[in-house]
Amino acid sequence: GENVEQHPSTLSVQEGDSAVIKCTYSDSASNYFPWYKQELGKRPQLIIDIRSNVGEKKDQRIAVTLNKTAKHFSLHITETQPEDSAVYFCAASKGGSYIPTFGRGTSLIVHP
Amino acid sequence: KAGVTQTPRYLIKTRGQQVTLSCSPISGHRSVSWYQQTPGQGLQFLFEYFSETQRNKGNFPGRFSGRQFSNSRSEMNVSTLELGDSALYLCASSSPPNYEQYFGPGTRLTVT
Numbered sequence: 001g002e003n004v005e006q007h008p009s010t011l012s013v014q015e016g017d018s019a020v021i022k023c024t025y026s027d028s029a030s031n032y033f034p035w036y037k038q039e040l041g042k043r044p045q046l047i048i049d050i051r052s053n054v055g056e057k058k059d060q061r062i063a064v065t066l067n068k069t070a071k072h073f074s075l076h077i078t079e080t081q082p083e084d085s086a087v088y089f090c091a092a093s094k095g096g097s098y099i100p101t102f103g104r105g106t107s108l109i110v111h112p
Numbered sequence: 113k114a115g116v117t118q119t120p121r122y123l124i125k126t127r128g129q130q131v132t133l134s135c136s137p138i139s140g141h142r143s144v145s146w147y148q149q150t151p152g153q154g155l156q157f158l159f160e161y162f163s164e165t166q167r168n169k170g171n172f173p174g175r176f177s178g179r180q181f182s183n184s185r186s187e188m189n190v191s192t193l194e195l196g197d198s199a200l201y202l203c204a205s206s207s208p209p210n211y212e213q214y215f216g217p218g219t220r221l222t223v224t
Binding site for chain 2: 042
């Protein structure tokens with residue numbers, strides 16, 4: 001089955017810095033890659049996703065890049081703010097009715 | 113649309129007991145998935161139900177079971193509880209064609 005590795009497990013940055021979280025996947029058939037943000041005590045929420053026919057996608061301060069050849073994808077957050085502090089999960093799926101496989105999460109801490 | 117709801121939100125049980133958790137999906141969503149979340153283990157997939165049938169299953173023992181009703185509401189049952197079952201149990205609903213997971217707030221289960 002699919003295996004998703006996520007790094008780093010913890011990331012500490014100063015407000016205004018950029019943050020990058022990286023994930024690798026094992027199943028070359030995976031074609032859908034969502035990212036979830038889970039604030040303390042709250043539910044995971046989808047913040048951005050990318051499909052295999054796209055190399056990069058941006059939404060304001062967040063962007064995701066995908067390298068299908070190397071089987072890795074990354075989340076980039078620019079101009080970080082304290083409210084970006086949360087656990088971020090990457091996931092990979094073959095799309096359709098396939099359930100996404102999640103990484104173990106990255107705890108992002110943004111210091112004011 | 114109302115979001116995914118889960119009941120109860122908190123539960124304390126004794127080892128050896130059984131427990132039933134409930135999940136109501138977003139209106140119109142026919143797929144409901146269950147996840148176990150523990151510190152350091154990320155989101156572990158339990159099973160997915162679609163139109164009252166279990167469509168996908170994770171690697172959990174048979175003590176974990178579920179079902180889905182005709183209105184798409186789902187229940188998860190854990191029998192013979194063990195201390196290691198203490199976790200946050202999240203359900204997520206989704207619909208074709210993209211099957212993005214929309215999570216509920218979770219049920220925090222503590223086994224003593």
